[in-house]
Amino acid sequence: MKAEVIAIGSELTSGQKLDTNSQWLSQRLGEVGVEVRFHTTLADDMGENVDALRMARSRAQLVIISGGLGPTQDDLTREALATMAGVPLIENEECLQALTAFFERRNREMAPRNRVQALLPDGARPLPNRTGTAPGVWFEFEGVLFAAMPGVPSEMKVMVEEQLIPRLRESGKLGSVRCYRVINMFGRGESEIEADALDLTARGREPEVGITASDATISFRISAEGATEADAWAATEPTARLIYERFGDLILGEGDVDVVQALILELQKHQATLAVAESCTGGLVAQRLTDYPGVSQVFLGGVVCYGNQAKIDLVGVPSQLIEQHGAVSAEVAEALAVGARDRFGASLGIGITGIAGPDGGTPEKPVGLVYVALANQKLVAHRRLLLGQEQPRKIIRSRAAKHAMNWARLILKSDGV
């Protein structure tokens, strides 16, 4: 089955916004056996949308549309679908109820304008949208299936998982399955890892193995095909085993598991508790940990001690340490780790201090210099990281946070609590 993905919005064709939905949809649909052959991006123009839908109808059997379902005058997807099919728009009772309920749950009045979101082309069915106002559209027309979803990526993704893929499966439209198994690593550079994996990444190998890097996390991506998802997964197993044997402790986990989740798992395994004192990362470690629900069992909290006075008052760093060695020093990093551990009564404390840039660097202490320290019951230790003078602030902060969390993970793994 050939599919076309259509993204609608003048902010996309004008280049104001980058369309990432189409790539995500291609990947996700590819995993369930749907081959996306066309991406089309359109401005908010009725005639152009109708023509493009006609073109899509002529070359694809499945057309996924994202965007243009909002309540405003430039949201044209519903009307364009109806015009393409030559049918009227009809208010759908199920849609209207879902819309009304959405606003009631939020104690907000529904603007009259929102009512247009309950209009569907005659013959179409709604695709429920659990996380937003705009219902989607499921419209089979002359053998081609059109599925329209909101352009907001978070809403669209939930609808693909909960509505679109189950319905496609139910209607027998999904073919053989390709699965992608992703194994993530942290702590070594991409080219070093690649050099140790040339046999795995050789062209023509089955299953195919690729390497990608994202924010210093290196991932192997094993891609295998099978009649069912289980078969495809089983085909990845021998390759995955090889990778585990070869890369050991570098491996954080699979799929979405990155440094953060790997650390949380290790904390839970050892019933350890963590607290952090962050200077240059400014709350990034705490924020990433608390992105995950249920982390309060193992993460007690943190102090963002951006100024020196806060380091002294809230974390108990001796002021003479700062005077003697500077706020960016091994000594202060260790005092931050110890202070975090003790003030929160945690079994493990992390301290981070450094120069995230772009200003504030000196020849002795350049931008990118970060001290990371750990303190548990047995040890207090620090590491000096040079994360690159030319790197943007964002990257330096992210690398520092990941290094700290990965080191904490490894210490827990080798030493326990």
Added chain:
Amino acid sequence: MKAEVIAIGSELTSGQKLDTNSQWLSQRLGEVGVEVRFHTTLADDMGENVDALRMARSRAQLVIISGGLGPTQDDLTREALATMAGVPLIENEECLQALTAFFERRNREMAPRNRVQALLPDGARPLPNRTGTAPGVWFEFEGVLFAAMPGVPSEMKVMVEEQLIPRLRESGKLGSVRCYRVINMFGRGESEIEADALDLTARGREPEVGITASDATISFRISAEGATEADAWAATEPTARLIYERFGDLILGEGDVDVVQALILELQKHQATLAVAESCTGGLVAQRLTDYPGVSQVFLGGVVCYGNQAKIDLVGVPSQLIEQHGAVSAEVAEALAVGARDRFGASLGIGITGIAGPDGGTPEKPVGLVYVALANQKLVAHRRLLLGQEQPRKIIRSRAAKHAMNWARLILKSDGV
């Protein structure tokens, strides 16, 4: 002049790679007065490419193609253009010389296969490629101009600047300049704002105004034309003034300015200092503020008090408040704001406590319930937010953080320090 951008490559339609060329081309062409109305992404398939080129010919006057110019069998752009026009491919002497010279400069032998890169549709001219092997194609056919360039972004961009834009200018195809002016707002829903702006967003209005929403920030986008960039900008002015008058304090700023920068600007303006105590947002406010360099003048730090003990020990929340009202309560939120203000010695404190979910909700205190409090020298106040039981944790945390920062901005604006 309407333009279409076509990106060619199966790695794009399959979602393996994200196409960023199309966005860049749209922006760059928009700046010189070419309005891109369509993006099309195609797999390496001859029939599909020819059909798409025919479609493009029917709806655009300028068609920019990136990709498919390499020497391999799946590079089909040259042939697809020739087939679309019904003309033969002819070896172009200028192209062949450029290719030969490219390999000579690098002391490399030209593979026989590379010779196909010198083939052009009859009637086309080469577009020199200074930084790579593949020459581009400049092909005027029945009043439509086709320009094909390599998919490698760095090569493509050089060719656009050095070849495409000068040639377009020379041939009188560049019209007036279009500029986009974006005004960002926070604090009201998209449809409410739209309801107050129907006159601005009406179809056919000049300059055109669109509304987009991203993470609860609502943006007006004014698009205007002029002979020069300054003229185009001036043409947005009356509309911008209307928006400022009508939406007043909701407006955060223009361009990239979001809630965070708007708050930082307001703090700087009043020489105020801020500290935060975050429970459910877990460091998100601190992290977003410290994303910006130089914020240490106005942001003193924060406590991430995820557990109750941390609220008591580190922020000084009285334990009986937590026992009596629960950690998620107006009283505790206010105590957090006061504690943050006093422990850090800031002029303004923010306290946030709530239930970010997905678990932990009760009928009285559902997921999405967040108390935000502010404490400055004159007032201590809280707000109760219901951010939606079905919303993902990430969204609830982000909305809570933005609400808190926006409220702090407004208080500074009206009350000063």
